[in-house]
Amino acid sequence: MTQSNRLSGGQIDRNTTVNFQFDNHNYTAHPGDTLGSALLANDVRLIGRSFKYHRPRGLLTAGSEEPNGIVELRSGNRQEPNTRATTTEMFDGLEAQSQNRWPSLKFDALGVNDLFSNFLSAGFYYKTFMWPAAFWEKVYEPIIRRAAGLGSLSMEADPDEYDKGFRHCDLLIIGAGPSGLMAALTAGRAGADVILADEDFRFGGRLNSETFSVGDQSSSDWAEQAVAELSSMPNVRLMARTTVIGAFDHGIYGAVERTGDHVATLPAGKPRQILWRIYTKKALLCAGSTERPIAFENNDRPGIMMASALRTYANRFAATASQRVAIFTNNDDGHRTAADLHAKGVHVCAVIDVREDAPVNYDYEVLSGAQVVNTKGRLGLTFVEVALPDGSTRTLECGALGVSGGWNPNVHLTCHQRGRPVWNDDLAAFVPGPNLPVGLTVAGAANGVMSTQGALQSGAEAAAAALELSVAQPVLPEAEDAPIAQKPFWYVEGCKRAWLDQQNDVTVKDVKLSYQEGFRSVEHLKRYTTLGMATDQGKTSNISALAIMAEVAGKSIPETGTTIFRPPYTPVPISTFAGRMKGQEFHPTRLTPSHYWAKERDAVFVEVGNWLRAQWFPLPGETHWRESVDREVRQTRASVGVCDCTTLGKIDVQGADAADFLNRVYANGFAKLPVGKTRYGLMLREDGMVMDDGTAARLAEDHFVVTTTTANAVNVYRHMEFVRQCLFPDMDVQLISTTESWAQYAVAGPNSRKLLQKIVDPEFDISNHAFPFMGCGNITVCGGLRARLFRISFSGELAFEIAVPSRHGDALMRRLMAEGEEFDVVPYGTEALGVMRIEKGHAAGNELNGTTTALNLGLGKMVSKKKDSIGSTLSEREALVEPDVLRLVGIKPVSPEEKVTAGGHLMNTTGPVDAAHDQGYVTSAAYSPILNSNIGLGLLKDGANRMGEKMRLVSPLTDLTVEVEIVSAHFVDPEGERLRA
């Protein structure tokens, strides 16, 4: 198809022609086009359907404020709903589909909503659909949901990559129009580190859309020359296609750079978009202003656009929505559009100016004191009906109508820290208020300076002021400096349906109804009518609606309220905020030194925090995980097993006051622990609940090594630093985390000593006599490799933990396996570890759930009353020491094969099964291959006194009731003889 609405000139590359598709039709365009300009050039005005009434819609604007022209861009897993055609840069092969219509854009079945619009007034749904109650989810809501929504997702994973980055500057300039460019030139020439960011792919802002001259150049040439000068400055970074989306605390700005949206296919690995956090000393908002419409009857037809958008399309993109246009304006700027279009050879039918004293023009007709009262054209504008001051009406035949109701400064970022803009009567618009984000100033049209000359000057001055430059008055090129000439005019009286928010279908009548029903504050108005809640966030509608609300209320606009804006400035793909932190990269993966050894052994891994730990090691022929785990348990208890426990937190505690310090952080005492001994340590939070447990080994008078659980390693270290720095600042004690410095392995089972003796260097005696239960020491292994040995046991067996510097972990594991062959050594994973600790009755994560006290866990006696330790005082509160508090117990089904379910609740054998009769719950459960029975640990009211009692274990959630017996939590070796063997 030819580009029948293509004009002359413009900033497009006519030497290159690209192909694109819209709704499966082929069209051509040129680089430099947007999808919007290309559609207009191809005489396509109908682009979408509105949200509620499914009214046919075309482009309203030429920028990111666009409410109507939104499409599904690209296809397959790159389908991108709700994409603004007005900011989509053209590329060869672009594909777009219209959305929110069925079966087609021209014949949309839900267009029927428009006929019933009178019944679908603002908030109608709050007043109906209530009967019968069950119908909401089943009937009404599904219909509403299907009709609502806009574009659709592909439901496939986003295949593209996204990056994040950080940048720093003296001055961030947001917007590269006349004020932004002049500010950047001023700051750049002064040597400051400057970032100039603009959402557009071409710098210049309105300068690219105008036929003004700046100095002796056209405005766009001046912009190009300014950009050339800025590009040559090493201290200036130009960021095109970059939207500054938000102003955050302390001068940090969020910005999204679209690095790959303007190409058909991204090079592999290159990001589609980048989220920048820009750390600024100062920032300058030069975001320009947005033209606002006038509301009148049927003002939403395809072809009815902002006058400035018509001008942009004509001057910058060499495209027009129609060869016959009219202009409806309340100000002189509308006449500029008429003049520019006329100069481009477009037929201007008339300029309809609400002012009696509209400027005269001899090239086309000017209708002064006139108003547009209706329009025609179902799928695109055909006629405009104009009321003349003498009471007569006139019908103009045209395919496009440019509307100009004045300009609103783009104050959005000034509101991001809840600053409120203030009303300016001269502009009839809100301008930035006094409470700006710290370090931010505003220049140019965004600050209400509406002429080009004013913007250049304002930009230069603001940059100089922000950087405290003491330069003389900057030399500025001469440019347009017309005063603002407008008559505030928001809507045409007497219309039945005149749109304000075009995407969400909010009309002037809806605002009036909102007032009538008492929704009179701006926030109520927005929430009740949905005004300004669409993808454009009301950039073209909020102020007009506020003005109408003010008029209905008989108040001034500032009395009625202000409207503030929230980040982001324009919508941002969720992927962009996620960056590369998704899929397997969502969190870092921590591997232990012997991970690859475990992988060779076909270990099954499990996520424990960010760590991967071996869960079990299946042997060929084992088909169920229980076979592997049972074998690992049996073999460990029968001979010897090795388990990687590197992930346990390790904290090195040194200093003259180290023992005193541990006395404070642990509930039990450490002062008297001799060198060469390890002690189990119970750590409480200040509120008396158990925070963590672990061991502390005294390697020297002033040196301890503390272990924590894997899950709490970070918290415990932070807590210990808090105690050290904030509570006891003069203690001579130093802490450092050594979790990653040491690889550590539990060697457990009756043959553990024999195995270790094969690798521990002979000068170290680890016999039971020389190295008894809870012994510890620095040793060497394998001929001089330094190591630490602890005789501690989680399994209940004779056991050791041996630590070597991380880089030797893999070798040590292989050596243990090799040396252990004669004992049938078995590597065991976290499942077997869990089984053995349940058999032994050791509390672990499921029991240390943050709501259990030492007393609950059967460790009450460990809390020393003779010293000050964190948590000891609050652990004695009345409800925490009541006689029937929960106590840790063992649970055994009466029939061993019956299942014990963690999370099941305990009930008496008789009586109701309900919450009021709840006696406790099962914390952990496992199958014990030693006892040949399922077993569990649980917390039971007054449990210590209920040994032998039969109870019901109920889990209605999993449809389970089992008769169980309450037993000691120490299923295996309750006397601890094996430990000490």
Added chain:
Amino acid sequence: MRYSGFRVIKEALTGHKGWKPVWRDPEPKAHYDIVVIGGGGHGLATAHYLSKVYGHRNVAVVEKGWIGGGNVGRNTTIVRSNYMLDGNEPFYEFSMKLWEGLEQDLNYNAMMSQRGILNLFHTDGQRDAYTRRGNAMILHGADAELLDADQVRKEHPYLNFDDARFPIKGGLAQRRGGTARHDAVAWGFARSADSHGVDIIQNCEVTGLRIENGKCLGVETSKGFIGANKVGCAVAGNSGRVMNMAGMRLPIESHVLQAFVSEGLKPVLPSVITYGAGHFYVSQSDKGGLVFGGDIDGYNTYAQRGNLPVVEDVCEGGVSLMPMIGRSRLLRMWGGVMDMSMDGSPIIDRTPVEGLYFNGGWCYGGFKATPASGYCFAHLLAQDEPHSTATAYRFDRFRTGRMIDEKGVGNQPNLH
């Protein structure tokens, strides 16, 4: 004025001339039986139940801004009663039952949608904790269902089952959970309370509490002194500020929670989903936007806005869990100030000042509690004793050690 489909049709045919203001705009009287501070969801619900259930009509709600402008209009609209502890579950299940009949009670469509909520788990420990919780729910008379990974996949095939750092092992579902149209909840309660004679006084900021001889006599406001036999404070987020006027320090810190909405999309999510390995929960509104949130920013603040790191954290969780939302766009972000309490659970109680009552500490679970919170606070104000489902929500529980700590993180508010 009664709302109905018939009425909507009639008004449509007669130019919508008959619609009246949803609530009056009265000047404050000199004295009320009960003054409720705070025209948010909880305050307005309190007024509704005070007037409708407990027969108190000489009641005012004073609101410093516009009603519904605080957290009831800033949340992610989730309704559920999936709690574990005895102190909580009866209360939230009571609330759920009130939600289920709310539209008929209020004659206002708050669009309570029982689309279900699914809490995913990713470790055996989480499964055990959810099992305990689901059992507690059932034992308290609520509904709960434990799904394994295959069942989750069948219902939500778009979740990340193939490339997840923390694979989904299953989920705890509450089918009666869902969402409601948050603003409409505030307006519905306001309309009903107003129709029962309650004065809703907007733009009336409380500047002081008049307390003499240990008794609260009323509130000083920007519209003058308003006397009251009883004053109830329901200003969660700002509890610290208001109760400070009575010289009270609270077991509460104020924190900001951000919330997010995407552009409108055709239906993609059938229910509410929460991620168990990241900070992310999401539902899809009737309008089509994905409404989602995550964790609080974590520092004390009264500013209703947050910062980028949390935005990124939430979106990282979102894309990790459901990679298909990546190309939809985040449209708007905002912040609400939360009363983060010392055990994550609320307070509905008398205060040491006679005639002064307190409702707050809702952390970021206040929305679902709105009807029961109003009901129980009304009960306390009317009868001077706690409602049977709210007996645990006492100030003194921290002194006696009866904390209601679902997460088990103790006395650090920003962890709840």
Added chain:
Amino acid sequence: MIINHPLLGPRDASEFTYLGDASLINRPDWQAEDAAEAFYEYGYLRDNPAGEHQELWYHEAGDRSWLVVTRDTTTHEISKVELARDVARARGRSK
């Protein structure tokens, strides 16, 4: 947010972990007669001011210093940053 670390200069707040009111430095005497009540107040009651707030931040992804940051809870403006150890000593804490 940016926290101007007294030893390291300006650092992004995301390097830090927040704890709460710097009153947590003022841990009561466990042997005092009113210790139970004092620990309850210390553990559970907060001023929660709208305005200047002294609060504890931990440089978790940095040098592991605990800092006392004075920050306005209505504007987030930070007026002072000190090492918590110095503040603790100034408040009379020792060992």
